[in-house]
Amino acid sequence: MLVSVWSSGKPRLGRWGRWWNPRRQHLFAGHGPARRLRALGSLAGTALLAALWLLWLLWSTPGEAPAPQPTLTILIWHWPFTNRPPELPSNTCTSYGVAHCRLSTNRSLLATADAVVFHHRELQTRRVHLPLAERPRGQPWVWASMESPSHTHGLSRLRGVFNWVLSYRRDSDIFVPYGRLEPREGPAPPLPAKDRVAAWVVSNFHERQRRVQLYRQLAPHLRVDVFGRATRRPLCTNCLLPTVARYLFYLSFENSQHRDYITEKFWRNALAAGALPVVLGPPRASYEAFVPPDAFVHVDDFGSARELAAFLAGMNESCYRRFFAWRDRLRVRLFSDWRERFCAICGRYPHLPRDQVYQDLKGWFQA
Known part of the structure; x- marks a missing residue:
């Protein structure tokens, strides 16, 4: 307010009251039009400055719209395990919740990716060779693998080449697990009905593997039905989960035991199927x-297979x-699509070190 009231009833001038001070009435009356115009001009100038100051505050607030984010181009030099990469439309990564990210297998983009x-x-089978001579200066190169160190060879040839690693290891630059638990929306479905004891699906069956040795020790004391190419009882893609769902237990035995190496044998074959995983892999x-x-049984918690x-x-x-x-509060989310894995690079891109180089990739991965 411009005018306030004392308890005595006399008027008190507010902070703008100087413009209405009776002693200054001569600014507006009795001293000629020129003087009145100068006074009004002074008042208008003050108002204009105040308005400009308010506009400056609005323009400089933290909530102002950010500049458009450029789209990142991620070049996949060779699509994993196939010579026929999938279609990669412009909205590929958007469908996985990653914006401003473009995947491509067009090698002509090497200079600009x-x-x-x-x-x-x-790289291991030498089907692909690194384009070292054409590598643009400062361009980040990503080494990607979801295999265990026991099945990864030829890393000694890759010293000082790669800047970032994409793998299942939690300490990777781009961490992409085989699966994870996420909050569940709505009630959980009931557990599948059980009428059998334990199942195991295995393709590579070698006596030197710890999982085969453990199975040999376990089988005399527990009924285990074995499926897969190793026993000539393969399960089709759509048959695996319904088959395993009938069993109380599933042997989630990894082909080798390494840091963080927890694969679809745990996430899909057991948890997603609704069977209790009995795990052989990294430590508990x-x-x-x-x-x-309390979501699994670890073999290391027992003194013997018996x-x-x-x-x-x-x-x-x-x-x-x-x-x-x-299951009442969480659900299984599987990550098996290489498109989603590669889109994750864009999500991590702003946070990754630009001057990092893996001088001993083999030493890091086999640690």
Whole structure:
């Protein structure tokens, strides 16, 4: 307000009151038009400055619209495991929740791509060679692999080449697990009905593998039905989950035991199917970094295969269901599409070090 009231009833002038001070009435009356115009001009100038100051505050507020983000181009030098890459429309990464990201297999983009990805299997088999002579200065190169160190060879040839790593390892620059648990929306579906004990799907069956040795020790004490190419009982893609769902337990035995190496044998074959995973892989702590501690049975918690078999065979229904308490609030999310994995590069791109080089990729990956 411009005028306030004392308790005595006399008027008190506010902070703008000087313009209405009776002693200054001569600015507006009795001293000629020129003087009045100068006074009005002074007042208008003050108002204009105040308006400009307010506009400047509005323009400089933190909530102003950011500049448009440029689209990143990720060049995949060779699509994993195939000579026929999938279609990559412009909205490929948008469908995975990643904006401003373009995937391409067009090698003519080498000079302009924001990053180039090389899948290791093709480098290992020498189906693909690195274009070192044509590499643009400062361009980040990404080494990608979802295989374990036991099945990864030829890393010694790649010293000082790659800037970033894409893999299942949690300490990767672009971390892409085989799966994870996410908050569930709505009620959980009921557990599938169970009428069989334990299942195992395996293709590569070699006696030197720890998983085969453990199976040999477990089988005399627990009924295990084995499927897959190793036993000439393959399961079609759409048959695997319904088949495993009928079993109480699934042997989520990894082909080798390495840091964070937890594959679809755990996420899809067991958890997504609704069977309790009995895991052989990295230590329990690695699994607990991904799922609750009571969502699986770890073989390392038992002194022998016979002790493990006795625990599984003696489990009652109440105890069994406690291993699935997580399903009330969480669901399984699988990551098996290489397009989604490569789109993750764009999500991490602003946070990745530009001056990093893996001088000893083999030493890092086999640690």
